[in-house]
Amino acid sequence: MIKTFGCQMNVYDSERMGELLGGEGYTPTDNADEADLVILNTCHIREKAAEKVYSEVGRLRQSANARKAQGNETLIAVAGCVAQAEGPEIMRRAPAVNMVFGPQTYHRLPEMLASARKAQEHGQTARVLDTDFPAEAKFDQLPKKRGSSGPAAFVTAQEGCDKFCTFCVVPYTRGAETSRPVAAIEDEVRSLVESGVVEISLLGQNVNAYHGVDASGQDVSLAGLVRRLAKIDGLERIRYTTSHPRDMTDELIAAHGEIEKLMPYLHLPVQAGSDRILAAMNRKHTAESYLKIMERLKAARPDLALSGDFIVGFPGETEEDFQATLDLVKAVRYAQAYSFKYSPRPGTPAADMEAQVPEDEKSDRLARLQALLNQHQLEFNQASVGKTVPVLFERKGKHAGQLVGRSPWMQAVHVLAPDHAIGDLVNCTLLSAGANSLEGGLADRLAAA
Numbered sequence: 098m099i100k101t102f103g104c105q106m107n108v109y110d111s112e113r114m115g116e117l118l119g120g121e122g123y124t125p126t127d128n129a130d131e132a133d134l135v136i137l138n139t140c141h142i143r144e145k146a147a148e149k150v151y152s153e154v155g156r157l158r159q160s161a162n163a164r165k166a167q168g169n170e171t172l173i174a175v176a177g178c179v180a181q182a183e184g185p186e187i188m189r190r191a192p193a194v195n196m197v198f199g200p201q202t203y204h205r206l207p208e209m210l211a212s213a214r215k216a217q218e219h220g221q222t223a224r225v226l227d228t229d230f231p232a233e234a235k236f237d238q239l240p241k242k243r244g245s246s247g248p249a250a251f252v253t254a255q256e257g258c259d260k261f262c263t264f265c266v267v268p269y270t271r272g273a274e275t276s277r278p279v280a281a282i283e284d285e286v287r288s289l290v291e292s293g294v295v296e297i298s299l300l301g302q303n304v305n306a307y308h309g310v311d312a313s314g315q316d317v318s319l320a321g322l323v324r325r326l327a328k329i330d331g332l333e334r335i336r337y338t339t340s341h342p343r344d345m346t347d348e349l350i351a352a353h354g355e356i357e358k359l360m361p362y363l364h365l366p367v368q369a370g371s372d373r374i375l376a377a378m379n380r381k382h383t384a385e386s387y388l389k390i391m392e393r394l395k396a397a398r399p400d401l402a403l404s405g406d407f408i409v410g411f412p413g414e415t416e417e418d419f420q421a422t423l424d425l426v427k428a429v430r431y432a433q434a435y436s437f438k439y440s441p442r443p444g445t446p447a448a449d450m451e452a453q454v455p456e457d458e459k460s461d462r463l464a465r466l467q468a469l470l471n472q473h474q475l476e477f478n479q480a481s482v483g484k485t486v487p488v489l490f491e492r493k494g495k496h497a498g499q500l501v502g503r504s505p506w507m508q509a510v511h512v513l514a515p516d517h518a519i520g521d522l523v524n525c526t527l528l529s530a531g532a533n534s535l536e537g538g539l540a541d542r543l544a545a546a
């Protein structure tokens with residue numbers, strides 16, 4: 098059993114670990130009581146995310162004990178960003194954990210498992226800690242990715258970050274910025290398309306900083322990579338996430354107007370609207386330079402839907418600074434957004450800054466920001482009602498006979514449609530809208546199963 102927390106990169110890593118474990122004879126399960134191995138793939142971005150891991154380990158220890166009473170051994174592993182950041186502390190604080198390994202070492206899982214199982218056979222408690230940033234490239238060591246469970250798949254293009262925003266743990270947990278070579282990504286996308294994938298999201302903590310090498314040793318930008326992938330027959334949609342405003346190049350902005358398969362949706366986090374706070378965050382852009390980028394993107398692709406991330410209550414944030422964030426939000430009108438209370442992370446510069454904002458102030462600002470963001474999100478969805486748009490059906494919905502898919506603008510659309518339409522791109526008419534999803538109806542007749 099692999100349980101995943103955090104960002105899409107962790108979702109992707111969990112899939113790769115799953116494939117690796119398949120080769121080791123493991124089969125997936127959702128039930129901890131029947132799992133010989135449980136991997137928690139963890140996130141360290143905010144405090145709550147890390148605390149979840151320890152409570153999860155507590156629960157797992159109970160089911161491991163119950164299994165032991167019946168003569169079954171269980172291995173508990175903590176992987177991902179909490180493992181990277183707090184490896185030795187996890188070993189100390191949670192003796193039930195057998196293995197701790199970071200996001201850059203999971204290709205060594207077979208060796209780790211072999212030594213853990215060997216210890217168990219000798220009646221010892223297995224304990225393995227592996228949180229290096231190894232010299233060998235992880236992706237070269239992993240077996241080739243074979244397929245995907247749905248029609249939309251993630252593909253890691255870039256990993257790590259050199260930007261060191263003062264609030265953020267990612268440069269410490271994921272390490273320095275690296276890009277996978279073009280050919281490796283092309284191969285992976287091709288084999289995904291052969292297995293039925295029609296949409297890919299290129300992933301990276303700073304994916305628009307991508308600069309992988311091609312076969313001739315030339316550096317290729319993200320725009321160049323997207324252009325190459327767009328040539329793959331059968332691949333219909335390309336997205337990428339997450340981007341930094343500083344890497345939003347002219348070439349990439351232009352690509353949004355030129356490459357039809359590149360979907361009209363962009364997640365471009367800004368974090369705050371006050372230049373003073375942006376400087377303290379080490380973002381190296383201003384509110385105005387961000388708005389300029391947004392304008393140029395809209396000029397290149399007028400129907401582009403925008404999404405962002407926000408942090409409220411960064412140290413030193415005043416009510417006036419916060420108002421600047423609201424002003425920026427009003428200027429952009431995001432179709433979707435993620436907003437968080439600032440959470441001090443040990444080891445990051447902002448955690449030691451003076452003028453930490455009180456918790457109730459943070460909560461109050463977050464509520465006000467979210468009310469505005471939700472209103473815009475609802476308005477964006479309502480403006481789509483009546484349109485007929487292509488929806489890629491990804492999975493069954495909660496209600497019988499219903500499928501859920503995505504519009505080009507990342508909107509979740511619920512439609513009454515037969516199961517065999519999963520994986521199809523189908524024109525649907527949008528009938529009604531909420532802040533988080535829309536209801537639609539089939540505009541085309543579907544082929545029979």
Ligand code: SAH
Nearest residue numbers: 264265302339366406407408437438439440
């Ligand atoms: N690389 C991406 C962000 C990755 S982290 C970027 O630069 O935009 C995802 C989001 O988590 C960030 O955009 C930020 O809004 C939020 N986040 C990161 N660290 C945080 C912290 N210490 N407290 C609260 N939110 C945080």
Ligand code: SF4
Nearest residue numbers: 258260261262265267
């Ligand atoms: Fe974190 Fe900033 Fe890097 Fe994004 S750009 S991962 S927020 S340090």
Ligand code: F3S
Nearest residue numbers: 103104140141142178
């Ligand atoms: Fe969390 Fe690590 Fe992703 S800290 S957001 S899982 S890069």
